Amino acid sequence: MLGDAFSEAATLILSGDPELFEILGLSIQVSLTALFFSIALGLPIGTALAISQFRGKKACVTVLNSLMGLPPVVVGLLVYLMLSRSGPLGVLGLLYTPTAMVIAQVGLITPIIGALTYQVMDDLHREYRDLFSSLKVPLAKAVPTYLWDARYSLITSVLAGFGRAISEVGAVIIVGGNIDHLTRVMTTAIALETSKGELAIALGLGIILLALALFVNALVTWVKTAGQKNAYV
Amino acid sequence: MPMSDSHNPKHSTVQVEGLSLTLGGKRLLHDLSFNTQTSGTTLIMGPNGAGKSLLLRCLHGLLEPDQGTVEFFGKPAHTQQRHQAMVFQKAVLLRRTARANLLFACQGSEARKKRIETLLSDVHLTEKADQPARLLSGGEQQRLALARALLTEPQILFLDEPTASLDPASVLIIERLIQEANERGVKTLFISHDLGQAKRLASDIVFLHKGQITEHSPADTFFTDPQSREAKAYLDGELVL
């Protein structure tokens, strides 16, 4: 029975089953969009926090670090409350749309990218601060230098964020609703199909998700190695 | 080079008045005053934890003293920032090639860019110019850091134990470049524990002990006839507590 499911799953993948690839396509689209906005938010937040000095900085860092560990279902619930009919953003009618899933994933991975960026930038800033002050490097030049010199670690953080976004289920199932042809992504489909006993499609998607996770991890390792080779990390 | 002021006998090259520094509620530098007329190397000596690094950082403007004034060539130190450079105890190098590290310090100045190749050869790094800077040996890294400091054509150069634990060849290259800079009229303030190096480079010695200057003497008398008990004990290799 399990063997049948496996061979059926393989057939689905190899035959390019349209439903399966529709789900895969939406997953990637939602997570890449979320990643884009999370980079746009998390990178400046982490960088600004690292190179600035103000009262309450420590508290901000603590908050950011704890947000990194937010359970996806909690993020999903919060976004749900915001977007639901009676919520503050209810009028936008975004609940159960891909946009809602993007928002939830942004909420989930922005803290991850922000916190990891902060750690990298904080280390680099401690190392470069005196040199930059000695060379009178203006802020407008210091910031791009920090970003460039942290490039390997930042790419790794971004990949970690993508890996988290594409593989989480708790948030997108709450705000997306796993609606066929609309908000069904890999993880929600796997959850649903498994509960329905439709193991073939669940397995097919599981295999693809696993392959994607392996690919992202291989990319992380490759980036790290490339950086270490030149002592650029 | 716009060095005319340094040859004006009216002005001290370095003048420090009543400099005090407190960090974390602890007073670490106590009312330091000294001035020197020489354009050579003023060596700062003293036991570990005496406050040598803190003093240098105050002079270079990396730390803000609570009190006191610092003047270079008769002008307030902060107005002279463009004419200062510093080499740190551990070379701070950007994550790029050796040459790119020098290029970074050019800050768009064509005159500086033109000096890159000469400086690379001065510090014997021409062959390694395109290697990642952080893969160079300790001595090579510190030579690169010195080249970067000299690239900015400073009138005052601060060096915080730049040659501690380096290979003799690197020490020689660094010392020679410092002497050449001194001959061009560059003022250097140099922290070192190395008595041989001190004798080779210093024109005068500021001796620091527990955040206080116990003595400021010309090099030729300091080593033969130190005036303070602390300096004498330090030179004799004793522990002063």
Ligand SMILES: Nc1ncnc2c1ncn2[C@@H]1O[C@H](COP(=O)(O)OP(=O)(O)O)[C@@H](O)[C@H]1O
């Ligand atoms: N940020 C700081 N806060 C408190 N104490 C410091 C700080 N930086 C240095 N010190 C203390 O000041 C003293 C002098 O330090 P330093 O100037 O580095 O000594 P050295 O003469 O060996 O270079 C040391 O006892 C050190 O522990």
Ligand SMILES: [Mg+2]
């Ligand atoms: Mg020191």
